[in-house]
Amino acid sequence: MYRDKEWDLKGGSTARAAIKKVDLDPEAVLVVRNGQLVTDDTILAEEDEVKLIAVISGGLGGYCKGGG
Amino acid sequence: MIWALKCRRCGEPAAVNMRQHRFALCGEHFLDWFISQTERVIEKYRMFAPQDRLLVAVSGGKDSLALWDVLLRLGYEVEALYIDLGIGDEAYSRQSRKHVEQFAAAAGDTPYRVLDVKATYGKSVPELAHEKRGRKVCSLCGLVKRHVMNRLAYEGEYVAVATGHNLDDEAAVLFQNALHWQTGYLARQAPVLPSTHPRLARKVKPFFRFYERDTAAYALLRGIDYIYEECPYSKGATTIFYKELLNQLEARSRGAKQQFYLSFLQARDEQGLFGQDPQELELGECENCGQPTTASGLCAFCRLWEGR
Numbered sequence: 001m002y003r004d005k006e007w008d009l010k011g012g013s014t015a016r017a018a019i020k021k022v023d024l025d026p027e028a029v030l031v032v033r034n035g036q037l038v039t040d041d042t043i044l045a046e047e048d049e050v051k052l053i054a055v056i057s058g059g060l061g062g063y064c065k066g067g068g
Numbered sequence: 069m070i071w072a073l074k075c076r077r078c079g080e081p082a083a084v085n086m087r088q089h090r091f092a093l094c095g096e097h098f099l100d101w102f103i104s105q106t107e108r109v110i111e112k113y114r115m116f117a118p119q120d121r122l123l124v125a126v127s128g129g130k131d132s133l134a135l136w137d138v139l140l141r142l143g144y145e146v147e148a149l150y151i152d153l154g155i156g157d158e159a160y161s162r163q164s165r166k167h168v169e170q171f172a173a174a175a176g177d178t179p180y181r182v183l184d185v186k187a188t189y190g191k192s193v194p195e196l197a198h199e200k201r202g203r204k205v206c207s208l209c210g211l212v213k214r215h216v217m218n219r220l221a222y223e224g225e226y227v228a229v230a231t232g233h234n235l236d237d238e239a240a241v242l243f244q245n246a247l248h249w250q251t252g253y254l255a256r257q258a259p260v261l262p263s264t265h266p267r268l269a270r271k272v273k274p275f276f277r278f279y280e281r282d283t284a285a286y287a288l289l290r291g292i293d294y295i296y297e298e299c300p301y302s303k304g305a306t307t308i309f310y311k312e313l314l315n316q317l318e319a320r321s322r323g324a325k326q327q328f329y330l331s332f333l334q335a336r337d338e339q340g341l342f343g344q345d346p347q348e349l350e351l352g353e354c355e356n357c358g359q360p361t362t363a364s365g366l367c368a369f370c371r372l373w374e375g376r
Contacts, residue, residue: 039092
Protein backbone atom coordinates (compact mmCIF):
# COMPACT_ATOMS: atom_id res chain seq x y z
CA MET A 1 0.00 0.00 0.00
CA TYR A 2 1.38 3.40 -1.00
CA ARG A 3 -0.73 6.56 -0.83
CA ASP A 4 -3.96 5.51 -2.60
CA LYS A 5 -2.41 2.56 -4.46
CA GLU A 6 -2.50 -1.09 -3.50
CA TRP A 7 -0.76 -4.17 -4.87
CA ASP A 8 -0.94 -7.89 -4.14
CA LEU A 9 2.52 -9.43 -4.28
CA LYS A 10 3.88 -12.90 -3.65
CA GLY A 11 5.82 -13.44 -0.44
CA GLY A 12 9.42 -14.58 -0.14
CA SER A 13 11.22 -11.53 -1.48
CA THR A 14 12.74 -8.61 0.38
CA ALA A 15 10.84 -5.37 0.89
CA ARG A 16 13.47 -3.65 -1.27
CA ALA A 17 12.76 -6.00 -4.17
CA ALA A 18 9.00 -5.50 -3.72
CA ILE A 19 9.44 -1.70 -3.75
CA LYS A 20 11.40 -1.91 -6.99
CA LYS A 21 8.81 -4.25 -8.46
CA VAL A 22 6.10 -1.61 -8.06
CA ASP A 23 8.40 1.02 -9.58
CA LEU A 24 9.09 3.02 -6.47
CA ASP A 25 12.45 4.21 -5.22
CA PRO A 26 13.64 2.34 -2.10
CA GLU A 27 15.52 5.47 -1.01
CA ALA A 28 12.29 7.48 -0.97
CA VAL A 29 10.05 5.25 1.14
CA LEU A 30 9.99 3.64 4.57
CA VAL A 31 8.56 0.18 5.07
CA VAL A 32 5.94 -0.48 7.73
CA ARG A 33 5.12 -4.19 8.00
CA ASN A 34 2.07 -5.10 10.07
CA GLY A 35 2.32 -1.74 11.83
CA GLN A 36 6.08 -1.95 12.58
CA LEU A 37 8.85 -0.01 10.91
CA VAL A 38 11.34 -2.48 9.39
CA THR A 39 14.46 -2.26 7.24
CA ASP A 40 14.07 -2.97 3.55
CA ASP A 41 16.11 -6.17 3.64
CA THR A 42 13.22 -7.77 5.57
CA ILE A 43 11.78 -10.79 3.78
CA LEU A 44 8.05 -10.39 3.36
CA ALA A 45 5.48 -13.13 3.78
CA GLU A 46 2.37 -13.41 1.64
CA GLU A 47 0.05 -12.49 4.53
CA ASP A 48 2.05 -9.40 5.59
CA GLU A 49 0.37 -6.05 5.22
CA VAL A 50 2.95 -3.57 4.06
CA LYS A 51 2.56 0.17 3.99
CA LEU A 52 5.13 2.29 2.19
CA ILE A 53 5.57 5.75 3.62
CA ALA A 54 6.79 8.44 1.21
CA VAL A 55 9.55 10.51 2.73
CA ILE A 56 10.26 13.19 0.13
CA SER A 57 8.62 16.47 0.94
CA GLY A 58 8.61 20.09 0.03
CA GLY A 59 9.05 22.19 -3.04
CA LEU A 60 11.64 24.92 -3.37
CA GLY A 61 14.29 22.66 -1.90
CA GLY A 62 12.47 22.31 1.37
CA TYR A 63 12.50 26.02 1.83
CA CYS A 64 8.82 25.72 2.39
CA LYS A 65 9.52 24.79 5.97
CA GLY A 66 7.78 26.45 8.85
CA GLY A 67 4.31 27.30 7.65
CA GLY A 68 1.34 25.65 6.08
CA MET B 69 20.72 -16.01 1.89
CA ILE B 70 19.80 -12.54 3.07
CA TRP B 71 20.10 -11.88 6.78
CA ALA B 72 17.78 -9.34 8.35
CA LEU B 73 19.74 -6.44 9.78
CA LYS B 74 20.29 -6.25 13.51
CA CYS B 75 20.53 -3.25 15.80
CA ARG B 76 24.17 -2.32 16.32
CA ARG B 77 23.53 -1.69 20.01
CA CYS B 78 21.32 -4.56 21.17
CA GLY B 79 21.25 -7.14 18.40
CA GLU B 80 17.46 -7.05 18.07
CA PRO B 81 15.94 -6.72 14.58
CA ALA B 82 16.69 -3.25 13.20
CA ALA B 83 14.00 -0.74 12.28
CA VAL B 84 16.19 1.85 10.55
CA ASN B 85 19.15 1.17 8.32
CA MET B 86 21.40 4.17 7.79
CA ARG B 87 23.51 3.06 4.87
CA GLN B 88 25.33 6.39 4.82
CA HIS B 89 26.64 5.63 8.33
CA ARG B 90 26.96 1.88 7.71
CA PHE B 91 24.87 0.82 10.69
CA ALA B 92 21.28 -0.01 11.62
CA LEU B 93 19.36 0.46 14.86
CA CYS B 94 16.18 -0.85 16.47
CA GLY B 95 13.38 1.64 17.11
CA GLU B 96 14.32 2.36 20.71
CA HIS B 97 18.00 2.86 20.05
CA PHE B 98 17.31 4.90 16.92
CA LEU B 99 15.22 7.37 18.94
CA ASP B 100 18.05 7.75 21.49
CA TRP B 101 20.66 8.10 18.75
CA PHE B 102 18.62 10.69 16.86
CA ILE B 103 18.25 12.90 19.94
CA SER B 104 21.91 12.66 20.92
CA GLN B 105 23.02 13.39 17.35
CA THR B 106 20.84 16.52 17.30
CA GLU B 107 22.42 17.64 20.55
CA ARG B 108 25.91 17.04 19.17
CA VAL B 109 25.15 19.06 16.04
CA ILE B 110 23.73 21.95 18.10
CA GLU B 111 26.93 22.01 20.17
CA LYS B 112 29.41 21.37 17.38
CA TYR B 113 28.04 24.14 15.18
CA ARG B 114 27.41 26.41 18.18
CA MET B 115 23.81 26.91 17.14
CA PHE B 116 22.57 28.05 20.55
CA ALA B 117 23.22 27.54 24.26
CA PRO B 118 21.12 25.62 26.81
CA GLN B 119 19.69 28.79 28.36
CA ASP B 120 18.72 30.43 25.05
CA ARG B 121 15.09 31.06 24.08
CA LEU B 122 14.25 29.60 20.68
CA LEU B 123 11.51 30.00 18.15
CA VAL B 124 10.91 26.85 16.10
CA ALA B 125 9.08 27.31 12.82
CA VAL B 126 6.54 24.50 12.37
CA SER B 127 4.46 23.47 9.39
CA GLY B 128 2.71 20.37 10.73
CA GLY B 129 5.06 18.23 8.62
CA LYS B 130 7.41 15.47 9.80
CA ASP B 131 10.61 17.50 9.99
CA SER B 132 9.38 20.51 11.93
CA LEU B 133 7.26 18.52 14.39
CA ALA B 134 10.16 16.11 14.95
CA LEU B 135 12.46 19.09 15.59
CA TRP B 136 10.00 20.62 18.04
CA ASP B 137 9.77 17.24 19.80
CA VAL B 138 13.54 16.78 20.04
CA LEU B 139 14.20 20.34 21.28
CA LEU B 140 11.56 19.89 24.00
CA ARG B 141 13.04 16.55 25.02
CA LEU B 142 16.49 18.13 25.21
CA GLY B 143 15.05 20.68 27.64
CA TYR B 144 15.38 23.83 25.55
CA GLU B 145 13.09 26.77 26.16
CA VAL B 146 11.29 26.64 22.88
CA GLU B 147 8.15 28.19 21.48
CA ALA B 148 6.73 27.17 18.11
CA LEU B 149 5.43 29.43 15.39
CA TYR B 150 2.88 28.27 12.85
CA ILE B 151 2.30 30.62 9.92
CA ASP B 152 -1.13 30.08 8.41
CA LEU B 153 -0.67 30.88 4.73
CA GLY B 154 -4.23 30.10 3.59
CA ILE B 155 -3.19 27.35 1.16
CA GLY B 156 -5.55 25.03 -0.74
CA ASP B 157 -8.59 27.28 -0.36
CA GLU B 158 -7.39 27.37 3.23
CA ALA B 159 -8.19 23.65 3.72
CA TYR B 160 -4.56 22.48 3.51
CA SER B 161 -3.49 25.15 5.98
CA ARG B 162 -6.36 24.32 8.34
CA GLN B 163 -5.36 20.67 8.25
CA SER B 164 -1.67 21.46 8.86
CA ARG B 165 -2.60 23.71 11.75
CA LYS B 166 -4.63 20.91 13.30
CA HIS B 167 -1.53 18.70 13.37
CA VAL B 168 0.39 21.49 15.13
CA GLU B 169 -2.39 21.95 17.69
CA GLN B 170 -2.60 18.21 18.33
CA PHE B 171 1.15 17.96 18.79
CA ALA B 172 1.17 20.86 21.28
CA ALA B 173 -1.69 19.33 23.27
CA ALA B 174 -0.01 15.91 23.36
CA ALA B 175 3.24 17.53 24.52
CA GLY B 176 1.46 18.90 27.61
CA ASP B 177 0.12 22.13 26.12
CA THR B 178 3.55 23.31 25.13
CA PRO B 179 3.42 26.94 23.94
CA TYR B 180 3.03 27.90 20.30
CA ARG B 181 1.71 30.84 18.40
CA VAL B 182 -0.12 31.16 15.13
CA LEU B 183 0.19 33.99 12.67
CA ASP B 184 -2.66 33.99 10.17
CA VAL B 185 -1.41 35.83 7.08
CA LYS B 186 -4.87 36.74 5.78
CA ALA B 187 -6.14 37.94 9.15
CA THR B 188 -2.96 39.96 9.73
CA TYR B 189 -2.23 41.40 6.30
CA GLY B 190 -5.56 41.12 4.47
CA LYS B 191 -4.81 38.41 1.94
CA SER B 192 -3.72 34.79 1.97
CA VAL B 193 -0.58 33.87 0.03
CA PRO B 194 -2.51 32.32 -2.92
CA GLU B 195 -4.73 35.43 -3.07
CA LEU B 196 -1.64 37.59 -3.07
CA ALA B 197 -0.12 35.50 -5.89
CA HIS B 198 -3.34 35.88 -7.87
CA GLU B 199 -3.17 39.64 -7.44
CA LYS B 200 0.51 39.80 -8.37
CA ARG B 201 0.26 37.99 -11.67
CA GLY B 202 3.53 36.48 -12.72
CA ARG B 203 4.72 35.90 -9.15
CA LYS B 204 4.89 32.26 -8.18
CA VAL B 205 3.09 31.14 -5.01
CA CYS B 206 6.21 29.35 -3.71
CA SER B 207 8.40 32.41 -4.07
CA LEU B 208 5.83 34.67 -2.37
CA CYS B 209 5.33 32.08 0.33
CA GLY B 210 9.06 32.02 1.10
CA LEU B 211 9.20 35.80 1.18
CA VAL B 212 6.20 36.10 3.53
CA LYS B 213 7.52 33.40 5.86
CA ARG B 214 11.02 34.86 6.07
CA HIS B 215 9.55 38.26 6.93
CA VAL B 216 7.12 36.93 9.55
CA MET B 217 9.68 34.65 11.20
CA ASN B 218 12.22 37.42 11.39
CA ARG B 219 9.74 39.99 12.73
CA LEU B 220 8.37 37.70 15.44
CA ALA B 221 11.84 36.50 16.42
CA TYR B 222 12.97 40.10 16.84
CA GLU B 223 9.84 41.22 18.72
CA GLY B 224 9.90 38.17 20.97
CA GLU B 225 13.65 38.55 21.61
CA TYR B 226 14.41 34.95 20.66
CA VAL B 227 18.06 34.04 20.27
CA ALA B 228 17.44 32.02 17.11
CA VAL B 229 14.83 30.67 14.73
CA ALA B 230 15.16 26.91 14.25
CA THR B 231 13.83 25.20 11.13
CA GLY B 232 13.50 21.53 10.23
CA HIS B 233 15.67 21.50 7.10
CA ASN B 234 17.26 18.10 6.62
CA LEU B 235 20.22 17.01 4.52
CA ASP B 236 18.07 16.17 1.50
CA ASP B 237 16.63 19.70 1.56
CA GLU B 238 20.09 21.23 1.75
CA ALA B 239 21.55 18.93 -0.91
CA ALA B 240 18.66 19.70 -3.29
CA VAL B 241 19.15 23.44 -2.84
CA LEU B 242 22.89 23.04 -3.33
CA PHE B 243 22.27 21.03 -6.50
CA GLN B 244 19.93 23.72 -7.80
CA ASN B 245 22.32 26.54 -6.96
CA ALA B 246 25.28 24.69 -8.47
CA LEU B 247 23.36 23.94 -11.69
CA HIS B 248 22.81 27.65 -12.13
CA TRP B 249 26.08 28.72 -10.50
CA GLN B 250 24.25 31.04 -8.19
CA THR B 251 27.41 32.13 -6.42
CA GLY B 252 25.62 34.52 -4.06
CA TYR B 253 23.37 31.73 -2.80
CA LEU B 254 26.28 29.28 -2.71
CA ALA B 255 28.21 31.71 -0.53
CA ARG B 256 25.38 31.94 1.97
CA GLN B 257 23.91 28.41 2.21
CA ALA B 258 24.78 27.14 5.67
CA PRO B 259 23.44 25.28 8.72
CA VAL B 260 23.82 28.46 10.77
CA LEU B 261 22.92 31.83 9.34
CA PRO B 262 24.32 34.43 11.70
CA SER B 263 22.58 37.61 12.64
CA THR B 264 24.43 40.30 10.68
CA HIS B 265 22.11 43.13 11.69
CA PRO B 266 20.52 43.95 15.06
CA ARG B 267 17.09 43.18 13.63
CA LEU B 268 18.06 40.06 11.69
CA ALA B 269 17.32 36.78 13.46
CA ARG B 270 19.95 34.08 13.70
CA LYS B 271 18.71 30.99 11.84
CA VAL B 272 19.72 27.44 12.64
CA LYS B 273 19.02 24.02 11.14
CA PRO B 274 19.70 21.36 13.80
CA PHE B 275 18.57 18.51 11.48
CA PHE B 276 20.82 19.42 8.58
CA ARG B 277 22.87 16.24 8.88
CA PHE B 278 19.92 13.84 8.93
CA TYR B 279 18.63 12.21 5.79
CA GLU B 280 14.98 12.89 5.13
CA ARG B 281 14.13 9.20 5.59
CA ASP B 282 15.65 9.38 9.08
CA THR B 283 13.53 12.35 10.19
CA ALA B 284 10.48 10.51 8.80
CA ALA B 285 11.54 7.39 10.73
CA TYR B 286 11.86 9.46 13.91
CA ALA B 287 8.36 10.92 13.48
CA LEU B 288 6.89 7.47 12.79
CA LEU B 289 8.61 5.74 15.69
CA ARG B 290 7.72 8.55 18.06
CA GLY B 291 4.08 8.37 16.95
CA ILE B 292 4.01 11.98 15.80
CA ASP B 293 0.86 12.58 13.77
CA TYR B 294 2.18 14.83 10.99
CA ILE B 295 0.53 16.01 7.80
CA TYR B 296 1.32 13.39 5.19
CA GLU B 297 -0.20 15.14 2.20
CA GLU B 298 2.06 17.48 0.32
CA CYS B 299 1.41 21.17 -0.15
CA PRO B 300 -0.66 21.36 -3.39
CA TYR B 301 1.84 23.86 -4.80
CA SER B 302 4.81 21.53 -4.37
CA LYS B 303 3.49 18.98 -6.88
CA GLY B 304 5.96 18.65 -9.74
CA ALA B 305 8.38 21.09 -8.09
CA THR B 306 11.83 21.07 -9.65
CA THR B 307 13.53 20.55 -6.34
CA ILE B 308 11.53 17.39 -5.67
CA PHE B 309 12.93 16.16 -8.97
CA TYR B 310 16.43 17.07 -7.75
CA LYS B 311 15.81 15.09 -4.58
CA GLU B 312 14.83 12.10 -6.71
CA LEU B 313 17.98 12.46 -8.78
CA LEU B 314 20.12 12.64 -5.68
CA ASN B 315 18.38 9.53 -4.35
CA GLN B 316 19.33 7.68 -7.54
CA LEU B 317 22.89 8.70 -6.90
CA GLU B 318 22.58 7.55 -3.29
CA ALA B 319 21.31 4.13 -4.43
CA ARG B 320 24.43 3.70 -6.57
CA SER B 321 26.83 5.13 -4.03
CA ARG B 322 25.80 5.15 -0.40
CA GLY B 323 26.55 8.36 1.43
CA ALA B 324 26.67 10.35 -1.83
CA LYS B 325 24.14 12.99 -0.68
CA GLN B 326 25.94 13.47 2.59
CA GLN B 327 29.30 13.76 0.91
CA PHE B 328 27.95 16.19 -1.69
CA TYR B 329 26.68 18.64 0.93
CA LEU B 330 29.25 18.25 3.70
CA SER B 331 32.19 18.41 1.28
CA PHE B 332 30.70 21.56 -0.20
CA LEU B 333 30.59 23.22 3.23
CA GLN B 334 34.15 22.15 3.94
CA ALA B 335 35.51 23.24 0.55
CA ARG B 336 33.79 26.59 0.72
CA ASP B 337 34.74 27.39 4.29
CA GLU B 338 38.31 26.12 4.11
CA GLN B 339 39.18 27.19 0.60
CA GLY B 340 37.08 30.33 0.42
CA LEU B 341 35.10 29.27 -2.65
CA PHE B 342 32.58 31.83 -3.92
CA GLY B 343 34.37 34.60 -2.10
CA GLN B 344 31.60 36.66 -0.66
CA ASP B 345 31.28 36.37 3.09
CA PRO B 346 27.71 36.76 4.31
CA GLN B 347 28.99 39.36 6.77
CA GLU B 348 29.80 41.55 3.81
CA LEU B 349 26.19 41.90 2.66
CA GLU B 350 25.22 45.45 3.38
CA LEU B 351 21.88 45.68 5.10
CA GLY B 352 19.83 48.78 5.60
CA GLU B 353 16.41 49.06 7.20
CA CYS B 354 13.05 49.15 5.44
CA GLU B 355 11.57 52.61 5.73
CA ASN B 356 8.15 51.14 6.48
CA CYS B 357 8.64 48.12 8.76
CA GLY B 358 12.24 48.66 9.88
CA GLN B 359 13.29 45.13 9.00
CA PRO B 360 16.71 44.61 7.46
CA THR B 361 16.86 44.70 3.67
CA THR B 362 19.43 44.99 0.91
CA ALA B 363 17.01 47.21 -1.04
CA SER B 364 16.84 50.94 -0.58
CA GLY B 365 13.47 52.27 0.57
CA LEU B 366 10.95 49.48 1.10
CA CYS B 367 11.85 45.85 1.71
CA ALA B 368 10.54 43.19 -0.68
CA PHE B 369 7.76 42.26 1.75
CA CYS B 370 6.44 45.82 2.14
CA ARG B 371 6.61 46.33 -1.62
CA LEU B 372 4.16 43.44 -1.97
CA TRP B 373 1.48 45.32 -0.09
CA GLU B 374 2.30 48.77 -1.47
CA GLY B 375 -0.57 50.75 -3.03
CA ARG B 376 -3.26 48.45 -1.77
